Amino acid sequence: AKNEGKGSYRFFESAMDAEAQERRRIEIDLHDALAKGELELYFQPLFTLSQNRVTAFEALMRWNHPTRGLVPPVNFIPLAEDTGLIIPIGEWAIREACRIAAQWPEHIRVAVNISPIQFRSPALNGIILNALAESQLAPNRLELEITESLFIENVEATLASLHNLRGLGVRVALDDFGTGYSSLSYLRAFPFDKIKIDRSFIVDLLAHDGATAIIKSITTLAEALGMETTAEGVENIDQLDILRDQGCNQIQGYYFSKPLPLGEVNKLLLGLGED
Numbered sequence: 001a002k003n004e005g006k007g008s009y010r011f012f013e014s015a016m017d018a019e020a021q022e023r024r025r026i027e028i029d030l031h032d033a034l035a036k037g038e039l040e041l042y043f044q045p046l047f048t049l050s051q052n053r054v055t056a057f058e059a060l061m062r063w064n065h066p067t068r069g070l071v072p073p074v075n076f077i078p079l080a081e082d083t084g085l086i087i088p089i090g091e092w093a094i095r096e097a098c099r100i101a102a103q104w105p106e107h108i109r110v111a112v113n114i115s116p117i118q119f120r121s122p123a124l125n126g127i128i129l130n131a132l133a134e135s136q137l138a139p140n141r142l143e144l145e146i147t148e149s150l151f152i153e154n155v156e157a158t159l160a161s162l163h164n165l166r167g168l169g170v171r172v173a174l175d176d177f178g179t180g181y182s183s184l185s186y187l188r189a190f191p192f193d194k195i196k197i198d199r200s201f202i203v204d205l206l207a208h209d210g211a212t213a214i215i216k217s218i219t220t221l222a223e224a225l226g227m228e229t230t231a232e233g234v235e236n237i238d239q240l241d242i243l244r245d246q247g248c249n250q251i252q253g254y255y256f257s258k259p260l261p262l263g264e265v266n267k268l269l270l271g272l273g274e275d
């Protein structure tokens with residue numbers, strides 16, 4: 001048994017080495033990905049129930065790796081965050097999203113995910129100002145999605161940054177609401193335009209009676225605070241019906257559409273007669 005243990009330890013160790021090497025290879029590739037034009041934004045529509053139409057797209061990053069194929073963000077965003085590459089990559093995403101959205105009909109916004117590392121960077125305001133200036137996109141057509149993890153750190157600094165960003169005229173959404181350190185008191189203190197209700201609550205809708213009550217309390221609270229609500233990860237009409245009944249404003253998820261490459265977005269906009 002002792003030998004077995006040692007053997008599996010060695011196996012484990014070499015597996016770790018392989019993993020570390022793999023990580024290092026991806027890191028080196030990622031460093032060049034931006035310059036080589038391998039990064040691409042996909043866009044997922046956000047459907048506003050009261051208007052019965054698409055009013056925004058969320059930009060979701062993809063990496064077209066020459067040998068690995070289309071790499072999802074879960075396999076490179078954390079690495080980008082650990083290495084600091086998220087700053088140039090994130091800047092590229094903001095500029096690209098603004099450039100593309102400026103071509104869309106005026107009632108359509110673009111939402112961009114902002115990593116906590118970017119949010120804490122003093123360069124962020126300037127990056128956003130530049131992106132708006134070079135694209136000529138109206139600031140209120142850009143929505144930044146930030147996550148709750150920012151609030152356990154430095155509340156004062158987070159609040160100041162939020163006010164700065166909103167001073168530029170851009171909108172700010174709280175992403176993945178309910179998964180992290182959400183304290184309801186933060187909601188009152190922080191000036192969000194929108195709350196994005198995490199997919200885990202939507203999945204629960206058909207499984208637990210209590211889930212509907214949770215949605216109801218979130219939408220009621222949001223409305224009282226003057227914030228909109230978007231439900232993430234809506235996959236079927238039963239979920240959609242409940243969300244509508246409970247006063248949710250906006251729907252995002254595979255039920256309506258998966259994230260699409262830009263070519264498909266443009267077709268969708270033409271098809272909707274929104275060109």
Ligand code: C2E
Nearest residue numbers: 060061072073077093113114115233234235253254255259
């Ligand atoms: P997120 O911001 O919560 O984005 C929503 C994720 O849910 C996306 O995954 C989307 O494809 C997926 N999704 C949408 N509808 C459904 C549905 O109906 N069912 C299911 N099962 N999934 C759905 P994706 O594109 O893989 O992105 C994962 C995460 O990577 C994002 O989560 C976001 O945190 C991060 N990310 C993506 N692009 C960027 C970026 O440009 N910058 C930064 N900092 N993070 C990004």
Ligand code: CA
Nearest residue numbers: 058113145175
């Ligand atoms: Ca998001």
Ligand code: CA
Nearest residue numbers: 175176196232
């Ligand atoms: Ca989310």
Ligand code: CA
Nearest residue numbers: 175176198199
């Ligand atoms: Ca998420």
